Amino acid sequence: MVRWLATLSRYDQQWFCWCSQRSQGFQQQGWIRLLSRTGDGYCYALIAVVLSSSHTESANALALTLAAGFSLEVPLFILIKRWLKRPRPYQTLSITAVIRAHDQFSFPSGHTTAAFLFAGIASSFYPAWTPLWMTWATGIGLSRILLGVHYPGDILAGALLGSTLAFMALQLVG
Template sequence: MKLIHAIHRCDVFMFIWFMNRKHLEFCARCSRWVSRTGDGYLYALLGLYWFASGDELNLALLKSALLAFAIERPLYFIVKNSLRRDRPAAAIRDYRSFIIPSDRFSFPSGHTSGAFLMATVIAAAYPACLPAWYGWAGAVGLSRIFLGVHFPTDVLVGLAMGTTVAFLSLGVFLT
């Protein structure tokens, strides 16, 4: 239990460090836009494109992404609702986030998990795009911190969960 409290104290320290940056308002405005790119709409559009293309590689990517999300989303909900970690606004006195989150708990970050899942699936087929997609996924994760709805470890675990599930799924459909 002491380890969990030590991690939480470190997490709160890092979160407050992020929140004390000079250009926080600008970061929050940009973060709203970046965060919305991880809401899932773009994933659906990309999936429709992969399906409509009929290309064998794109169909394998679609199957991999669908399997990955079929594993990741239930896992995400189970972890989030089992651990029930409060969001920063509930955990830190006199703190208000820049947005109202869609649910109560923060661990892990579902936006980050989904973004890294998609980045990993796409990068598996198009490795030259890896820096761009992982950069975007990282920006989605950071946006969740700058918006004040996640602690840094929420984002790190989301990164690990999305990437791991994507690799497992890719192993089924891509050789």
């Protein structure tokens, strides 16, 4: 693990433990898991199909921009995770996660990256709904901490990466 990530890990572990101690009542609630699952990927596709069903020019541009964004996001976040190999909280701390993640590495959060990528692009096409998109993306990120599979730094990195990729996709397609 690179040096800056080791320093981040120390702070993240402290913040994670602080959050975990104060949120135990939330961790077992089903809606937290449901919120997290909306970040699994199928939900983005479903929303994109519904939004694109209007068959307008902007709906086609939305679909194209989302495709461009996710074609950048998936390989990039996988590459970063495999390069940094940061273990998940339940692998390094004596905690029991509410769920098990799909992969073994933590940094950055793929759910949060995808959520902020989607929210950034959707906000560009449906600006009146920006508060909804951003609240949803933030909720997905926070749910990953509450469920014990990510540190706060993973979420911040995912939000930054997803937002940056949304901007790039909008520039590419726009």
